[in-house]
Amino acid sequence: MRQFIKTTQIAFLALIAITLQGCYSFTGAAIDPNVKTVSVAFFQNYAPVAQVTLSQEFTESLKDIFISQTNLTLIKENGDLHFEGAITRYEAVPLAIQGNEQAAQTRLNITVDVKFTNRIDPTQNFEKSFTQFEDFESNQTLTAVESALIEAVNEKLTQDIFNASVGNW
DSSP, X not given: OHHHHHHHHHXXXXXXXXXXHTTBOTTSOBOOTTOXXXXXXXXXXXXXXXXXXXXXXXXXXXXXXXXXXXXXXXXXSOOSEEXXXXXXXXXXXXXXXXXXXXXXXXXXXXXXXXXXXXXXXXXXXXXEEEEEEEEEETTSOHHHHHHHHHHHHHHHHHHHHHHHXXXXX
8 A cells, every 4th residue: 555655656746747847947947848049149348347358257157047057058149038238337336334434345236238039939028127236345455356246246147137037937
């Protein structure tokens, strides 16, 4: 009897897994099974002051999230899902002003304008801005912590973009 219950449970779990596999991945992505490819155009940097490699790093981060969290094939252009846009803001602003009028922390803000095209389901298309930030102690210079901050902000931005485009539960 126990063996029968165990076998039934395994069969039930396998059936659920097969059913969910068609549309959902366990990363939270809801991707139509007809979507096979993704393309990411180079995101130009139009922010007045920004680190030289920011465009390349952001573009690669966006590609990486789709490679690592989906089964989609990355192609150069005209993917079933396509991303393009630009970096429009990159600024360090003081936070938490102390009694001596010195900032205790500084915040690095990055904004990216994104145009998302879903060639399989155009109702999912959007154009919107995404902004994320990372704070650092003001006794540190931006150049000393910039690489780590950019990596952290890019991770947040790309996760937001991923969620907005394919994470529509």
